[in-house]
Amino acid sequence: MSEAKMVFIGGAGNMAGAVIGGLVASGYPAERIVATGRNEQKLADFAAKTGVRTSTDNDAAVAEADVLVLSVKPQMMKELCQSIAARVVERQPLVISLAAGIPLAAYRRWLGAGVPIVRAMPNTPALVGTGVTGLYAGEGVTGDQKQVAQKIAEAVGIAIWVEEESGIDRVIAVSGSGPAYYFQFMESMIDAAEKAGMARADAERLTLQTALGAAKLAVASDVDVGQLKRNVMSPNGTTERAIQCFQSGGLPELVERAMGDCAERAAEMAKELDN
Ligand SMILES: NC(=O)C1=CN([C@@H]2O[C@H](COP(=O)(O)OP(=O)(O)OC[C@H]3O[C@@H](n4cnc5c(N)ncnc54)[C@H](OP(=O)(O)O)[C@@H]3O)[C@@H](O)[C@H]2O)C=CC1
Numbered sequence: 666m667s668e669a670k671m672v673f674i675g676g677a678g679n680m681a682g683a684v685i686g687g688l689v690a691s692g693y694p695a696e697r698i699v700a701t702g703r704n705e706q707k708l709a710d711f712a713a714k715t716g717v718r719t720s721t722d723n724d725a726a727v728a729e730a731d732v733l734v735l736s737v738k739p740q741m742m743k744e745l746c747q748s749i750a751a752r753v754v755e756r757q758p759l760v761i762s763l764a765a766g767i768p769l770a771a772y773r774r775w776l777g778a779g780v781p782i783v784r785a786m787p788n789t790p791a792l793v794g795t796g797v798t799g800l801y802a803g804e805g806v807t808g809d810q811k812q813v814a815q816k817i818a819e820a821v822g823i824a825i826w827v828e829e830e831s832g833i834d835r836v837i838a839v840s841g842s843g844p845a846y847y848f849q850f851m852e853s854m855i856d857a858a859e860k861a862g863m864a865r866a867d868a869e870r871l872t873l874q875t876a877l878g879a880a881k882l883a884v885a886s887d888v889d890v891g892q893l894k895r896n897v898m899s900p901n902g903t904t905e906r907a908i909q910c911f912q913s914g915g916l917p918e919l920v921e922r923a924m925g926d927c928a929e930r931a932a933e934m935a936k937e938l939d940n
């Protein structure tokens with residue numbers, strides 16, 4: 666896989682940019698990666714930051730791709746696919762789509778039925794090597810190609826395969842969109858601490874280090890997160906009071922609803938496609 670020429674369409678965007686940043690940081694040769702986009706200044710800044718090659722010419726980039734990663738916004742995917750379809754059919758790269766809400770059936774219509782496609786649902790912590798990627802392989806993807814997709818994902822974090830395509834929507838609800846849930850929680854904590862009189866810089870430092878510490882402890886620990894939570898709660902103590910407030914305010918139900926809405930939106934996006 667170290668020899669594979671990887672082309673990322675939309676490579677300087679938030680998601681592909683994070684994956685590329687993580688790949689380069691993990692030692693993947695930057696000269697084997699091409700990031701395409703439309704905005705030349707954005708591409709130049711991205712090239713300066715990562716060392717990868719950039720291009721505004723999707724078709725020329727596809728012509729040299731062994732692995733082709735599609736990472737434009739879902740609403741732009743159809744037009745993009747149709748514009749590169751001839752080149753994709755000719756070159757036959759392994760196609761990996763990062764887009765939420767676009768089923769494999771749509772790519773088969775837009776790119777041609779025989780193109781091997783993997784759907785991947787990564788998340789932005791890929792940038793710091795702590796990503797999560799859910800993977801689903803369509804028909805015609807070989808074992809070797811699955812290995813390639815998995816190795817790319819594992820270069821920037823952990824990867825799991827889902828058995829059914831709908832599993833990707835569940836991955837979106839947990840890990841694809843998940844970083845934003847934690848950022849929201851951190852933002853709320855920082856705002857609340859500042860309101861209570863703490864300097865914002867201190868509130869940020871304490872909140873971020875607490876999130877990092879809690880996540881590291883949870884990953885390293887062999888007890889579940891419920892027990893880790895109880896370990897912080899002294900009977901009739903301060904934490905208990907705060908946790909009671911979250912629970913009586915409906916936080917568990919709210920989280921369940923938000924994740925349900927998230928997955929539902931992915932399914933809805935698939936229905937909105939106009940073929
Ligand atoms: N953000 C996230 O956390 C996650 C996103 N995803 C998926 O990743 C995909 C990209 O999302 P995200 O990175 O957030 O979006 P961004 O808007 O940050 O990135 C999309 C990129 O696509 C480029 N682009 C648009 N049209 C073209 C085109 N015709 N040819 C080449 N490049 C083009 C844009 O570049 P320019 O500005 O130069 O036009 C932009 O940099 C989406 O499909 C999303 O569902 C999946 C998991 C998580």
Ligand SMILES: O=C(O)[C@@H]1CCC=N1
Nearest residue numbers: 764765837841842843
């Ligand atoms: O919000 C979105 O649609 C994308 C998919 C997962 C994370 N961001």
